[in-house]
Amino acid sequence: xxxxxxxxxxxxxxxxxxxxxxxxxxxxxxxxxxxxxxxxxxxxxxxxxxxxxxxxxxxxxxxxxxxxxxxxxxxxxxxxxxxxxxxxxxxxxxxxxxxxxxxxxxxxxxxxxxxxxxxxxxxxxxxxxxxxxxxxxxxxxxxxxxxxxxxxxxxxxxxxxxxxxxxxxxxxxxxxxxxxxxxxxxxxxxx
Amino acid sequence: xxxxxxxxxxxxxxxxxxxxxxxxxxxxxxxxxxxxxxxxxxxxxxxxxxxxxxxxxxxxxxxxxxxxxxxxxxxxxxxxxxxxxxxxxxxxxxxxxxxxxxxxxxxxxxxxxxxxxxxxxxxxxxxxxxxxxxxxxxxxxxxxxxxxxxxxxxxxxxxxxxxxxxxxxxxxxxxxxxxxxxxxxxxxxxxxxxxxxxxxxxxxxxxxxxxxxxxxxxxxxxxxxxxxxxxxxxxxxxxxxxxxxxxxxxxxxxxxxxxxxxxxxxxxxxxxxxxxxxxxxxxxxxxxxxxxxxxxxxxxxxxxxxxxxxxxxxxxxxxxxxxxxxxxxxxxxxxxxxxxxxxxxxxxxxxxxxxxxxxxxxxxxxxxxxxxxxxxxxxxxxxxxxxxxxxxxxxxxxxxxxxxxxxxxxxxxxxxxxxxxxxxxxxxxxxxxxxxxxxxxxxxxxxxxxxxxxxxxxxxxxxxxxxxxxxxxxxxxxxxxxxxxxxxxxxxxxxxxxxxxxxxxxxxxxxxxxxxxxxxxxxxxxxxxxxxxxxxxxxxxxxxxxxxxxxxxxxxxxxxxxxxxxxxxxxxxxxxxxxxxxxxxxxxxxxxxxxxxxxxxxxxxxxxxxxxxxxxxxxxxxxxxxxxxxxxxxxxxxxxxxxxxxxxxxxxxxxxxxxxxxxxxxxxxxxxxxxxxxxxxxxxxxxxxxxxxxxxxxxxxxxxxxxxxxxxxxxxxxxxxxxxxxxxxxxxxxxxxxxxxxxxxxxxxxxxx
Numbered sequence: 001x002x003x004x005x006x007x008x009x010x011x012x013x014x015x016x017x018x019x020x021x022x023x024x025x026x027x028x029x030x031x032x033x034x035x036x037x038x039x040x041x042x043x044x045x046x047x048x049x050x051x052x053x054x055x056x057x058x059x060x061x062x063x064x065x066x067x068x069x070x071x072x073x074x075x076x077x078x079x080x081x082x083x084x085x086x087x088x089x090x091x092x093x094x095x096x097x098x099x100x101x102x103x104x105x106x107x108x109x110x111x112x113x114x115x116x117x118x119x120x121x122x123x124x125x126x127x128x129x130x131x132x133x134x135x136x137x138x139x140x141x142x143x144x145x146x147x148x149x150x151x152x153x154x155x156x157x158x159x160x161x162x163x164x165x166x167x168x169x170x171x172x173x174x175x176x177x178x179x180x181x182x183x184x185x186x187x188x189x190x191x
Numbered sequence: 192x193x194x195x196x197x198x199x200x201x202x203x204x205x206x207x208x209x210x211x212x213x214x215x216x217x218x219x220x221x222x223x224x225x226x227x228x229x230x231x232x233x234x235x236x237x238x239x240x241x242x243x244x245x246x247x248x249x250x251x252x253x254x255x256x257x258x259x260x261x262x263x264x265x266x267x268x269x270x271x272x273x274x275x276x277x278x279x280x281x282x283x284x285x286x287x288x289x290x291x292x293x294x295x296x297x298x299x300x301x302x303x304x305x306x307x308x309x310x311x312x313x314x315x316x317x318x319x320x321x322x323x324x325x326x327x328x329x330x331x332x333x334x335x336x337x338x339x340x341x342x343x344x345x346x347x348x349x350x351x352x353x354x355x356x357x358x359x360x361x362x363x364x365x366x367x368x369x370x371x372x373x374x375x376x377x378x379x380x381x382x383x384x385x386x387x388x389x390x391x392x393x394x395x396x397x398x399x400x401x402x403x404x405x406x407x408x409x410x411x412x413x414x415x416x417x418x419x420x421x422x423x424x425x426x427x428x429x430x431x432x433x434x435x436x437x438x439x440x441x442x443x444x445x446x447x448x449x450x451x452x453x454x455x456x457x458x459x460x461x462x463x464x465x466x467x468x469x470x471x472x473x474x475x476x477x478x479x480x481x482x483x484x485x486x487x488x489x490x491x492x493x494x495x496x497x498x499x500x501x502x503x504x505x506x507x508x509x510x511x512x513x514x515x516x517x518x519x520x521x522x523x524x525x526x527x528x529x530x531x532x533x534x535x536x537x538x539x540x541x542x543x544x545x546x547x548x549x550x551x552x553x554x555x556x557x558x559x560x561x562x563x564x565x566x567x568x569x570x571x572x573x574x575x576x577x578x579x580x581x582x583x584x585x586x587x588x589x590x591x592x593x594x595x596x597x598x599x600x601x602x603x604x605x606x607x608x609x610x611x612x613x614x615x616x617x618x619x620x621x622x623x624x625x626x627x628x629x630x631x632x633x634x635x636x637x638x639x640x641x642x643x644x645x646x647x648x649x650x651x652x653x654x655x656x657x658x659x660x661x662x663x664x665x666x667x668x669x670x671x672x673x674x675x676x677x678x679x680x681x682x683x684x685x686x687x688x689x690x691x692x693x694x695x696x697x698x699x700x701x702x703x704x705x706x707x708x709x710x711x712x713x714x715x716x717x718x719x720x721x722x723x724x725x726x727x728x729x730x731x732x733x734x735x736x737x738x739x740x741x742x743x744x745x746x747x748x749x750x751x752x753x754x755x756x757x758x759x760x761x762x763x764x765x766x767x768x769x770x771x772x773x774x775x776x777x778x779x780x781x782x783x784x785x786x787x788x789x790x791x792x793x794x795x796x797x798x799x800x801x802x803x804x805x806x807x808x809x810x811x812x813x814x815x816x817x818x819x820x821x822x823x824x825x826x827x828x829x830x831x832x833x834x835x836x837x838x839x840x841x842x843x844x845x846x847x848x849x850x851x852x853x854x855x856x857x858x859x860x861x862x863x864x865x866x867x868x869x870x871x872x873x874x875x876x877x878x879x880x881x882x883x884x885x886x887x888x889x890x891x892x893x894x895x896x897x898x899x900x901x902x903x904x905x906x907x908x909x910x911x912x913x914x915x916x917x918x919x920x921x922x923x924x925x926x927x928x929x930x931x932x933x934x935x936x937x938x939x940x941x942x943x944x
Binding site: 057058059060062063064070071072075076077078079080109111 | 551552555795840841842843882883884887888891892894897904905906907
């Protein structure tokens with residue numbers, strides 16, 4: 001158990017360092033768009049954000065994990081929408097018209113992230129991004145790049161590249177296999 | 192280097208076009224429909240290929256084209272008659288030439304003897320009338336010309352002894368030729384010196400250069416044409432020979448030919464011909480104009496295509512000049528042809544595709560607006576209603592125009608077939624005649640590109656299996672020569688291509704036996720004649736007793752079907768034993784748009800490509816049989832088709848479970864197997880614009896692509912092969928389906944990456 005969390009910690013540290021390295025050495029400022037999922041606040045690099053739009057009904061994709069809400073038509077492009085709440089291992093969002101979809105571009109693809117609401121634009125020095133603390137294995141932690149403190153609030157910095165690395169279906173279903181019985185894993189794997 | 196590569200590419204593109212045209216003309220020759228224009232066209236095509244090949248240093252190609260051209264020139268002059276034998280040789284040599292072009296294109300070396308036989312035959316043919324077409328002589332000549340050019344020998348040397356024996360004897364006449372090149376002549380990389388040398392070979396020669404219009408150095412434009420020439424030529428070859436020298440440049444110069452001592456009977460004819468033959472032959476020398484003003488056109492080609500203008504002189508010039516050169520024979524028609532040649536541009540396919548996409552968006556946006564305004568009363572908003580109606584009209588026109596841009600005549604694929612049939616006839620020792628019709632039917636370029644292989648396969652099949660040997664045919668009371676007819680036609684938004692032969696037709700007994708042997712059908716199956724015929728499309732099917740070089744490895748027809756279905760098309764065969772068979776191929780006009788059926792399953796709607804649908808029905812209870820307590824089979828006309836519930840496959844809530852209350856759509860897979868897709872209802876047929884799902888997501892089994900419906904919502908286009916795969920992998924676990932039917936548990940813990 002100890003070695004496990006140690007490894008985690010190391011990963012977390014690496015994540016923090018990576019975030020710092022990505023922005024370059026020293027104290028460059030970065031801007032984040034922050035949003036809420038439940039009571040938690042997260043942020044993504046503003047440079048990746050293409051647009052922010054209200055939730056609209058999606059067309060579900062068959063045999064995809066809970067995280068994938070389906071696809072929407074964004075000016076002629078077919079854009080998949082991911083449910084961040086489900087990605088964190090919570091129940092799927094029950095979206096209303098007040099829910100928000102943040103359209104980001106990651107690795108030459110355009111995807112949407114369903115969140116509760118957009119809260120802020122945060123400008124910080126990159127050395128203010130602190131590595132993820134050592135903690136128990138919790139879903140979603142793998143794509144966190146670090147933590148930011150804004151006043152009294154804690155904002156989790158999401159690494160989009162990590163969240164959508166490789167094949168999206170794999171990224172989306174990560175960790176779901178153990179609980180869902182064979183068929184789902186197999187059919188998703190087949191897809 | 193990149194530029195050179197680009198020019199090369201353009202050259203090969205042109206070769207492709209020229210060779211395609213060539214096949215058409217050769218077909219005409221073969222059928223005895225050729226006239227002097229046809230021969231001229233063949234000659235020009237070869238000449239253009241030779242010219243381009245020379246520029247890129249494809250020496251073998253040049254050497255062969257040169258001899259070929261020499262022989263064609265003799266035919267054109269009427270010194271060689273286009274006898275069946277010599278036409279056959281020309282056809283054969285055209286094949287060799289296209290091999291050489293392909294070899295040059297792929298940077299590969301053909302064995303040296305590849306063209307040797309054809310080369311020798313050509314030389315021998317030329318030798319029958321005493322002309323030496325030996326390439327080595329030609330090489331020397333070229334080398335000498337190069338040296339001369341390099342030395343910039345601008346003055347004209349005394350005439351060489353003309354090496355053209357056996358010319359038709361005619362009276363020695365003296366002509367005055369006034370030749371004033373325009374800027375364009377130089378821009379198209381023509382060299383007056385070459386023309387002058389050629390002219391000199393006609394006979395006694397006197398040249399005068401008029402350099403008086405050369406401006407002072409500070410006003411001299413390096414690319415302008417200033418020098419004009421007057422030649423006095425004494426020749427027995429007639430006026431036409433002089434015009435022929437300038438054949439490729441008549442549009443780019445002012446040219447005047449007058450006979451100084453016309454014999455009484457010859458005087459009238461040339462005089463009548465001259466004005467019609469050369470509209471450009473204005474008396475430029477008498478009324479000198481500044482060269483630039485006389486021909487401003489070359490200065491202003493469309494900016495988009497300057498590269499092509501430069502890279503394509505070989506093509507542009509022969510076409511334009513050739514048409515003008517054909518003037519004496521048919522000035523009216525040739526004029527039109529020349530105008531047509533100028534009025535086309537090469538456009539990058541990507542640009543056209545972008546346009547096609549944008550129009551697709553426009554169609555969708557329009558559908559959305561129309562749907563939004565549906566509830567408004569037209570009489571309350573007359574302008575809106577009119578505007579929308581007009582918009583719809585314009586969009587449809589626009590869509591058609593854009594699709595037409597991508598469309599190409601099927602001629603480009605058909606052009607390869609004559610050669611294929613010739614080769615097949617030789618290989619199989621059969622006599623086969625190819626007829627083609629509807630070559631001008633237009634299809635989307637992408638479809639055309641992928642049509643070549645299936646078409647080749649089907650022709651091979653017809654030639655190998657369909658057409659009998661000449662002896663068998665005679666015995667059956669048919670002409671010894673078999674016929675393969677390939678036709679293209681547009682019928683109701685689809686292209687129909689039919690390949691029919693008058694051979695023996697399909698031997699159903701043999702096919703059935705083979706199919707049972709290979710366990711493709713059960714021994715007691717009762718199939719209709721049509722169904723038996725179409726068994727040949729099953730994978731691993733081949734009835735050839737001997738595996739031949741041509742077909743019969745059993746990879747033919749199923750691949751054909753696969754290729755055609757990948758294009759959204761269908762293929763089937765009709766056969767009459769003893770009378771022949773026809774492959775009938777239907778293809779969509781374009782790949783950007785798909786004809787689909789909108790289906791409703793539970794709360795979702797999907798698009799099923801029309802090409803997959805065989806029929807739809809609402810089955811009776813007794814038509815449904817249950818096997819192994821899980822799989823349901825629908826019995827339809829003695830055939831058992833497995834039922835697949837789309838709502839179970841895709842886990843859509845609310846789908847109808849009772850097949851007698853739902854609708855069964857019989858779909859056909861690429862491998863020819865069938866499946867009954869159970870859906871709630873069919874909403875209607877619709878043309879949809881295909882959108883890639885993979886652009887922003889991963890491929891999903893059972894879903895081929897997506898589209899956007901009139902309400903702006905995304906709808907998924909079904910992939911029946913994928914659905915079948917899921918069905919086959921889930922029928923083993925009927926319980927799993929029930930489990931999956933429920934909602935997946937919330938609150939799943941996700942592991943960290």
